[in-house]
Amino acid sequence: MKVSTLFTCICALVASASAALEVTIPDSYTEWYSGYTGLVQWNSSASEFGLLCNIQLVDVETTEAVYNLTNASIPCSLDNYTTPILPSFDNQVFTVRIGETNNASLWSYTENFEILPQKYHDKNQA
Ligand SMILES: *[C@@H]1O[C@H](CO)[C@@H](O)[C@H](O)[C@H]1NC(C)=O
Ligand SMILES: *[C@@H]1O[C@H](CO)[C@@H](O)[C@H](O)[C@H]1NC(C)=O
Ligand SMILES: *[C@@H]1O[C@H](CO)[C@@H](O)[C@H](O)[C@H]1NC(C)=O
Ligand SMILES: *[C@@H]1O[C@H](CO)[C@@H](O)[C@H](O)[C@H]1NC(C)=O
Ligand SMILES: *[C@@H]1O[C@H](CO)[C@@H](O)[C@H](O)[C@H]1NC(C)=O
Numbered sequence: 001m002k003v004s005t006l007f008t009c010i011c012a013l014v015a016s017a018s019a020a021l022e023v024t025i026p027d028s029y030t031e032w033y034s035g036y037t038g039l040v041q042w043n044s045s046a047s048e049f050g051l052l053c054n055i056q057l058v059d060v061e062t063t064e065a066v067y068n069l070t071n072a073s074i075p076c077s078l079d080n081y082t083t084p085i086l087p088s089f090d091n092q093v094f095t096v097r098i099g100e101t102n103n104a105s106l107w108s109y110t111e112n113f114e115i116l117p118q119k120y121h122d123k124n125q126a
Contacts, residue, residue, distance in 0.1 A: 030113040033121035048076035
């Protein structure tokens with residue numbers, strides 16, 4: 001019950017925020033790996049120029065923000081950001097959200113994607 005309420009809420013936020021920041025990467029084809037960095041890309045418009053943004057990792061299963069990908073706020077107009085090295089997580093399916101630091105009600109969400117254990121990266125690159 002609580003979960004479905006929250007997801008309804010997320011959908012509403014996506015709709016209202018879509019005119020602002022459009023996050024293009026990660027998308028549903030993206031795979032990130034524990035122990036490696038990830039790339040986030042989005043499109044800002046002139047209305048975000050000069051504003052500061054935060055980027056968070058949200059566990060789709062628990063709907064909790066599990067990790068702040070930005071410690072300090074970054075300019076919303078940066079349009080791409082390489083994350084710090086990712087820790088290991090219990091679950092694998094995530095969404096990234098980016099929002100204006102001074103406006104906690106406005107988040108843009110990516111598609112769901114996976115963060116895989118480090119051993120899969122090492123195997124895939126070997
Ligand atoms: C968003 O940015 C991406 C990559 O920079 C670009 O390919 C895409 O066309 C942009 N989308 C919009 C709606 O501006
Ligand atoms: C992320 O940062 C916000 C604001 O600084 C803080 O309230 C929150 O607890 C942090 N979340 C995590 C998962 O560290
Ligand atoms: C986050 O803050 C901690 C402690 O201040 C620092 O060690 C770490 O490098 C910071 N990470 C980022 C991505 O800025
Ligand atoms: C990030 O944005 C900068 C400035 O627009 C651009 O020069 C750079 O190529 C981008 N990096 C990636 C990985 O897209
Ligand atoms: C947050 O963004 C919404 C939608 O753009 C706006 O109506 C509201 O005034 C903003 N709040 C703050 C504190 O800027």
